[in-house]
Amino acid sequence: MATSPTRTDARRPGRWARLQARSIEQLHVRLESLIVLIALSTLMAILSPYFLSVSNFLNILLATSTIGVLAIAATFVLSSGGLDLSLGSVLGFSGVCGAAVAVKLGAPMPIAVIATIGAGALAGLVNGLIITRAFVPAFIVTLGMLGIARGLALVISDGRVIYGLPNAMVYLGQGRPFGIPMPVIIFIVTAIVTHMVLAYTRYGRHTLAIGDSENAARTSGINVDFHRLTLYVLSGGLAGLAGLLFATRINSGDPTAGIAYELTAITAAIIGGTNLFGGRGSILGTMIGALIMGVLQNGLNLLAVQSYYQQMAIGGVLILAVFIDQYQVRKESRI
Amino acid sequence: MTLLTVSGIRKSFGAVDVLHGVDFSVGAGEVLGLVGDNGAGKSTLMKIVTGMYKADAGDVVLGGTSVLDLSPGERRAKGIEMIYQDLALAKQQDVAANIFLGREPVRRVFGVNFVDRTKMKQDAQAMITRLGANLPAINRPVGSFSGGQQQSVAIARALTFNPKVVIMDEPTAALAVREVQGVLDLIRQLRDQGIGVILISHRLNDVLSVTDRIVVLHHGRAAANLVTKETTMTDVVSAIVGGGDMAEAAAHEAQG
CATH class of the missing domain: 3.40.50.300 (P-loop containing nucleotide triphosphate hydrolases)
Incomplete structure (x- = not known):
């Protein structure tokens, strides 16, 4: 491995390790997940003649957009050492809130959009306040919110789907400027912005530090409790955005929208390299994780594989991803 | 005095x-x-x-x-700086991130403050060199270092901002x-x-x-x-x- 015979340092990293280190340092992405995505795409392209096309590519992105936004929320909370199990319910709750404001109250589009995202952020604020002020574990609080937000969605909508959103709103879910679906545009812009925040701002670096060692963060003078609170508000707000994408795409506020989505979102984040126990995570990685799931589902659909097998495949990929990750971490460090 | x-x-x-x-x-x-x-x-x-x-x-x-x-x-x-017995390090983060935790230098780009990684790495390296500490690499997670090396990082963190x-x-x-x-x-x-x-x-x-x-x-x-x-x-x-x-x-x- 040594490039010159005079150097016999056994710990000198090889080319792969150096590439990996650069990728992690500059893009905050582990190379394995990228390789899996490329390998999977290549396999699907070989197996199905329909896979490699612009329209199919946009289909994958469109199918990934709602879960992708939720996975961004999951990445922020998980990498801070927290957990948000209420993502799917908050998606449904905020979609119903937005639809109710637009249809029942007849509010104009911008107000309805703010109401949708705001409803999610409010649910997140409640989560965050109880977690940071009352010291109830995040698992319990967000599990409780999973039930509360779903129940509220059913109460507000009287258990029925609220149809007939105004056209200006439906455009957000069904519009196609330059042939690109609006949800895909919103998803990608959100991903870029949040990637920059998590990877390159003090807010993002503090998020990871809190997840890594709360003690280190506290002794460094970071206001850990307030930071945690803002993360749950952000998570709820992003779930609200996902609710907006979902509702505007199906042109209605469905109180049963997003059931069990939080598990899919957490799966995408973890396949993308987020540490379930905090300290490590990147939005770009999560996007790759979400795309691996999207490509897998899309490819298996094109190959006409029963959807039951798709769930098994995604479950298998999740376990495999964490196995590879643990193996690498063990090899590289002595934690 | x-x-x-x-x-x-x-x-x-x-x-x-x-x-x-x-x-x-x-x-x-x-x-x-x-x-x-x-x-x-x-x-x-x-x-x-x-x-x-x-x-x-x-x-x-x-x-x-x-x-x-x-x-x-x-x-x-x-x-007022303190080096804790358990060192209070974020073990999955690298040397520079630990030294500058809570006090990251920023660079303004398009009105947004981004963490200045280049400056952080340079200053962290300078501090480590000044302390004469022997670290395998500055861009590795500190959890992969030995106890003495981790302590060097904790000391560097306490001394970087002229306590x-x-x-x-x-x-x-x-x-x-x-x-x-x-x-x-x-x-x-x-x-x-x-x-x-x-x-x-x-x-x-x-x-x-x-x-x-x-x-x-x-x-x-x-x-x-x-x-x-x-x-x-x-x-x-x-x-x-x-x-x-x-x-x-x-x-x-x-x-x-």
């Missing part, structure tokens, strides 16, 4: 009184040893100085002004012999630079060799305030356990 004055500090956790009015001070360029048995209140006292705990009564004065109402971050900014007072909690407890000498040399260097150092240690040999004064905590009180030059191991051990003839215990300690 007195740098840090701690006066009348009281603290209780529920029904347990930990500190009953502790007074001590550290001057610029002075090394103060803080010793006492387990449970004497050393760590609690230091956490009150850094702002991690709130005192029930008393005052902490740095350079003439009280810092009692300041948060831990604000006290760090005023120059006035540095508190070290058991800095030599987990180190090899050669590394212990390195830490003691560093403490002397800090003293020569006019920094006030508070050294908490169970290794009385280290305390006697490097400090100017020794404060002994016993049952939450400053039981003794000794000038190191005029003090023997027996005096210190006797004050720690609370009187009596301690010649035998002191002899045992002196053997190290």
Whole structure:
């Protein structure tokens, strides 16, 4: 491995390790997940003649957009050492809130959009306040919110789907400027912005530090409790955005929208390299994780594989991803 | 010149009184040893100085002004640094991220503050070089380093922002012999630079060799305030356990 015979340092990293280190340092992405995505795409392209096309590519992105936004929320909370199990319910709750404001109250589009995202952020604020002020574990609080937000969605909508959103709103879910679906545009812009925040701002670096060692963060003078609170508000707000994408795409506020989505979102984040126990995570990685799931589902659909097998495949990929990750971490460090 | 004055500090956790009015001070360029048995209140006292705990009564004065109402971050900014026994490092983050945690330099791009990684890495490398620490790579997670290397990172974090007072909690407890000498040399260097150092240690040999004064905590009180030059191991051990003839215990300690 040594490039010159005079150097016999056994710990000198090889080319792969150096590439990996650069990728992690500059893009905050582990190379394995990228390789899996490329390998999977290549396999699907070989197996199905329909896979490699612009329209199919946009289909994958469109199918990934709602879960992708939720996975961004999951990445922020998980990498801070927290957990948000209420993502799917908050998606449904905020979609119903937005639809109710637009249809029942007849509010104009911008107000309805703010109401949708705001409803999610409010649910997140409640989560965050109880977690940071009352010291109830995040698992319990967000599990409780999973039930509360779903129940509220059913109460507000009287258990029925609220149809007939105004056209200006439906455009957000069904519009196609330059042939690109609006949800895909919103998803990608959100991903870029949040990637920059998590990877390159003090807010993002503090998020990871809190997840890594709360003690280190506290002794460094970071206001850990307030930071945690803002993360749950952000998570709820992003779930609200996902609710907006979902509702505007199906042109209605469905109180049963997003059931069990939080598990899919957490799966995408973890396949993308987020540490379930905090300290490590990147939005770009999560996007790759979400795309691996999207490509897998899309490819298996094109190959006409029963959807039951798709769930098994995604479950298998999740376990495999964490196995590879643990193996690498063990090899590289002595934690 | 007195740098840090701690006066009348009281603290209780529920029904347990930990500190009953502790007074001590550290001057610029002075090394103060803080010793006492387990449970004497050393760590609690230091956490009150850094702002991690709130005192029930008393005052902490740095350079003439009280810092009692300041948060831990604000006290760090005023120059009170502490190296914790467990080092308080974020182990999955790299060296630069740890050294600059909570104080990352930023660069404004399009009106948004981004962390200046280049500057962080350069400054971190410069600090590590200045300390003469031997780290495998600066861009590796600190959790992959040895105990001594991790301690170098914790020390670098405390010294990067020109501190006035540095508190070290058991800095030599987990180190090899050669590394212990390195830490003691560093403490002397800090003293020569006019920094006030508070050294908490169970290794009385280290305390006697490097400090100017020794404060002994016993049952939450400053039981003794000794000038190191005029003090023997027996005096210190006797004050720690609370009187009596301690010649035998002191002899045992002196053997190290």
